[in-house]
Amino acid sequence: MPSQLGTMLLIANPAAQNGRGADAATEAAHLLRTAVGEQALDVVLTERPGHAVALAAAADGYDTVLALGGDGIIHEVAGGLMERAVDVRPALGIVPVGSGNDYARTLGMSCKVEHACAQLLNAAPHPADLGRVNGHWFVETLSFGLDAAIALDTVERRKRTGRTGTILYAEAGIDQLLHHLDARRYTASFDGGAPVAGASITFAVQIGPSYGGGFKICPNARFDDGLFDVCIAHPPIGVAGAALIFALAKSGRHTGFKQMEFRRVRTLHVEFDEVPPAQMDGELIEATTFDVSIEPRALNVLLPA
Numbered sequence: 001m002p003s004q005l006g007t008m009l010l011i012a013n014p015a016a017q018n019g020r021g022a023d024a025a026t027e028a029a030h031l032l033r034t035a036v037g038e039q040a041l042d043v044v045l046t047e048r049p050g051h052a053v054a055l056a057a058a059a060d061g062y063d064t065v066l067a068l069g070g071d072g073i074i075h076e077v078a079g080g081l082m083e084r085a086v087d088v089r090p091a092l093g094i095v096p097v098g099s100g101n102d103y104a105r106t107l108g109m110s111c112k113v114e115h116a117c118a119q120l121l122n123a124a125p126h127p128a129d130l131g132r133v134n135g136h137w138f139v140e141t142l143s144f145g146l147d148a149a150i151a152l153d154t155v156e157r158r159k160r161t162g163r164t165g166t167i168l169y170a171e172a173g174i175d176q177l178l179h180h181l182d183a184r185r186y187t188a189s190f191d192g193g194a195p196v197a198g199a200s201i202t203f204a205v206q207i208g209p210s211y212g213g214g215f216k217i218c219p220n221a222r223f224d225d226g227l228f229d230v231c232i233a234h235p236p237i238g239v240a241g242a243a244l245i246f247a248l249a250k251s252g253r254h255t256g257f258k259q260m261e262f263r264r265v266r267t268l269h270v271e272f273d274e275v276p277p278a279q280m281d282g283e284l285i286e287a288t289t290f291d292v293s294i295e296p297r298a299l300n301v302l303l304p305a
């Protein structure tokens, strides 16, 4: 079958989803090669964190680069592709094999390898916005506070207890809600406006709607509208209130609470009193000051038909 995707490079994280990435890469390579021919697809497995950035940056001669893994590997591949000049920048496709899969939700990609490959074979490129924070690119989410603390807690907890998946996230979430509902003081300037001082429990800067493994924190965010959607949860929020807001945020029904502030912006400068727990596409970022800007329609991504 002829493919519109041209020559493809599949960059796969064998360690994604606790090691399932390796088998998923074999399955995806078989399915794609069966459809497009042996010659049209090269496959490379990442060997360490950060490796996918270099692999994508060096993707000479490919029309399409596919990232197989979780949001972390998509983040790295997108960052590498953005190091390439625009006229030699392949389109990005994703085969979601992660724990959170937030970008997959935003793009409408299936988390079943077989279905995702079928979607890719019929996909069309569409320009997507990317975010930039302190020199790093991100595809979906940047956030400070509670959800970032949960994400970071899972890493330590996974090592300590060996737990994975929903149980791991539920334990980390309950622990953070009960014991670490910290308000963090910040000063923020939106679109170059006058600085605004405030305190936040969670402060999310979204390209698409999804963060934290499927929470629709900014339910109306669009990944191609040239704007960030910002959601700031202000104190006071008690444990019961936070649990309710989190439960409702799963389906984006938390927006009416008076503690929630929403904005749409192109740039943001935010300074915290001390280093907050912070994540971009699920990866740790450590700083007290964050300069954030949107690059509209920066990268062609493959969207299911």
Ligand SMILES: Nc1ncnc2c1ncn2[C@@H]1O[C@H](COP(=O)(O)OP(=O)(O)OP(=O)(O)O)[C@@H](O)[C@H]1O
Pocket: 013, 014, 015, 016, 017, 018, 046, 047, 048, 049, 050, 051, 068, 069, 070, 071, 072, 073, 074, 076, 097, 098, 099, 100, 101, 102, 281, 282, 283
């Ligand atoms: N070969 C490798 N060995 C160990 N870690 C790797 C390797 N290649 C990449 N990584 C790192 O693994 C981390 C997680 O990757 P990824 O997001 O693909 O999977 P995940 O954690 O299962 O999914 P999610 O981000 O959705 O939770 C990233 O920080 C990435 O840099």
